[in-house]
Amino acid sequence: MFKQIFTGVILIIILTTIASQKLNKDNSIFAETIYGPIEGFRHKTRNGIESNVFLGIPYAKPPIKDLRFEPPIPPQKWNETLQTKKFQSSCIPYNWESIQNKDFSEDCLYLNIIAPTNSSKNAEGYPVLVYIHGGGFVFGDVVKCGFDKATDNFAKRGLITVTVPYRLGLYGFMSLGTAEDPGNIGLWDQIAALKFIKDNIKYFGGNPNNIIVWGESAGSASVDLLSLSPHSRDLFQKVIQGSGCGINEFANSQPFIPDKAYPNYIGFGPRYDKNFFDGKTVEQLIKEAPPKPLIVGLMTLEGAAFTGLPGLSPEDLAKFSAKNITKAIRKSFAPESIVGPEFEEIQRDLINYFVYQNAPEKPVSDFYIKRYADLWSDFLINQEVFNEIDLKVKNGWPVYFYLWNHMSSPVQATLPAAKV
Numbered sequence: 319m320f321k322q323i324f325t326g327v328i329l330i331i332i333l334t335t336i337a338s339q340k341l342n343k344d345n346s347i348f349a350e351t352i353y354g355p356i357e358g359f360r361h362k363t364r365n366g367i368e369s370n371v372f373l374g375i376p377y378a379k380p381p382i383k384d385l386r387f388e389p390p391i392p393p394q395k396w397n398e399t400l401q402t403k404k405f406q407s408s409c410i411p412y413n414w415e416s417i418q419n420k421d422f423s424e425d426c427l428y429l430n431i432i433a434p435t436n437s438s439k440n441a442e443g444y445p446v447l448v449y450i451h452g453g454g455f456v457f458g459d460v461v462k463c464g465f466d467k468a469t470d471n472f473a474k475r476g477l478i479t480v481t482v483p484y485r486l487g488l489y490g491f492m493s494l495g496t497a498e499d500p501g502n503i504g505l506w507d508q509i510a511a512l513k514f515i516k517d518n519i520k521y522f523g524g525n526p527n528n529i530i531v532w533g534e535s536a537g538s539a540s541v542d543l544l545s546l547s548p549h550s551r552d553l554f555q556k557v558i559q560g561s562g563c564g565i566n567e568f569a570n571s572q573p574f575i576p577d578k579a580y581p582n583y584i585g586f587g588p589r590y591d592k593n594f595f596d597g598k599t600v601e602q603l604i605k606e607a608p609p610k611p612l613i614v615g616l617m618t619l620e621g622a623a624f625t626g627l628p629g630l631s632p633e634d635l636a637k638f639s640a641k642n643i644t645k646a647i648r649k650s651f652a653p654e655s656i657v658g659p660e661f662e663e664i665q666r667d668l669i670n671y672f673v674y675q676n677a678p679e680k681p682v683s684d685f686y687i688k689r690y691a692d693l694w695s696d697f698l699i700n701q702e703v704f705n706e707i708d709l710k711v712k713n714g715w716p717v718y719f720y721l722w723n724h725m726s727s728p729v730q731a732t733l734p735a736a737k738v
């Protein structure tokens with residue numbers, strides 16, 4: 319379904335400009351930017367699709383030393399042709415024990431451009447798809463996106479892809495809730511990248527007035543917020559939100575308030591402030607932001623990865639039962655301390671819905687595993703996404719919804735019960 323909608327979008331947005339990229343005999347490609355010339359390369363995928371690839375283009379001055387924790391500032395101009403043929407280091411994640419690619423640096427504000435090799439037939443240039451990665455605002459990168467899929471899927475269809483890293487965790491989202499340290503630095507990085515793209519994408523054959531900003535998970539929450547903030551909402555035209563929004567708990571934009579139970583705890587994520595948010599809430603901003611065409615999507619069993627079940631032995635999974643979900647609802651999802659005096663009624667409703675409704679006569683563990691993943695999906699992502707869609711529709715946003723229900727075999731292998 320996503321594919322159909324997406325193809326639809328791509329067909330609607332028909333393509334172009336005179337690309338000013340030049341190919342050399344050795345496959346080098348040269349392009350201008352307003353900061354100086356760059357040299358990338360011509361890439362050909364196994365499917366024979368070609369693209370012009372530029373990796374590691376600086377979109378801000380390295381945010382190091384005095385610039386650490388500061389909003390990004392434009393890069394310094396360069397005179398010599400800058401080599402942009404390999405990815406630069408990823409931004410430093412909060413916790414990297416489980417992360418494979420460990421090439422990190424504070425100096426990480428470099429974007430990547432994958433463009434069709436031909437000029438667009440539309441004099442205004444190709445539409446531009448800007449991808450903001452997920453990772454809960456504390457990890458993630460765009461190196462793993464590579465440039466092969468963007469070539470096969472997007473360059474082939476006349477779209478320019480730009481992948482954007484931004485500062486994470488401590489470096490990007492630490493906030494003390496004070497004027498000196500309002501936070502949202504990672505969101506300001508994303509804005510700096512959008513400005514760079516708007517100013518430079520014409521040199522790559524792109525249309526600066528046809529920019530689609532697409533994010534997944536925390537990236538999805540980011541693009542939602544970018545489409546609302548007065549500092550960014552006029553820098554692009556269309557939005558694709560995959561599995562997340564700005565009012566999700568994980569993106570919860572609260573000012574820093576010391577937690578009573580954990581006074582030293584600081585969460586990393588967007589914070590309501592007087593600058594990026596203009597002193598307003600997401601709900602208030604939706605009322606004033608100009609509506610944009612928006613594709614919003616969710617996946618079936620969206621929350622499966624958060625259940626703690628992937629990786630358990632088949633024997634342990636086979637023991638998963640109604641009792642496990644009931645206990646989780648009582649202890650973690652809806653205890654009195656969270657939902658208040660009506661907790662018994664709320665727990666009963668949740669248990670009826672997630673444990674008993676549509677249960678087969680002789681339920682097996684697979685049934686409960688799926689329902690537990692559904693509980694996590696609704697709790698973490700779905701309910702706020704639907705709330706926000708309602709709000710946007712009421713405020714005149716054209717919203718297109720998709721549900722992704724394909725599960726790749728690697729995903730199914732992590733949780734066999736998740737087969738659909």
Ligand SMILES: *[C@@H]1O[C@H](CO)[C@@H](O)[C@H](O)[C@H]1NC(C)=O
Pocket residue numbers: 395396397
């Ligand atoms: C680039 O050239 C200009 C003019 O010659 C010069 O003023 C500037 O310092 C040079 N910049 C760098 C980074 O070399």
Ligand SMILES: *[C@@H]1O[C@H](CO)[C@@H](O)[C@H](O)[C@H]1NC(C)=O
Pocket residue numbers: 434435436473474476
């Ligand atoms: C690009 O141009 C070449 C040569 O004219 C042509 O064979 C190819 O089909 C074009 N590709 C696209 C995506 O338009």
Ligand SMILES: *[C@@H]1O[C@H](CO)[C@@H](O)[C@H](O)[C@H]1NC(C)=O
Pocket residue numbers: 627637638639641642
């Ligand atoms: C499910 O509950 C049983 C019995 O209380 C417990 O031993 C088991 O660890 C639980 N499984 C999971 C995955 O939490």
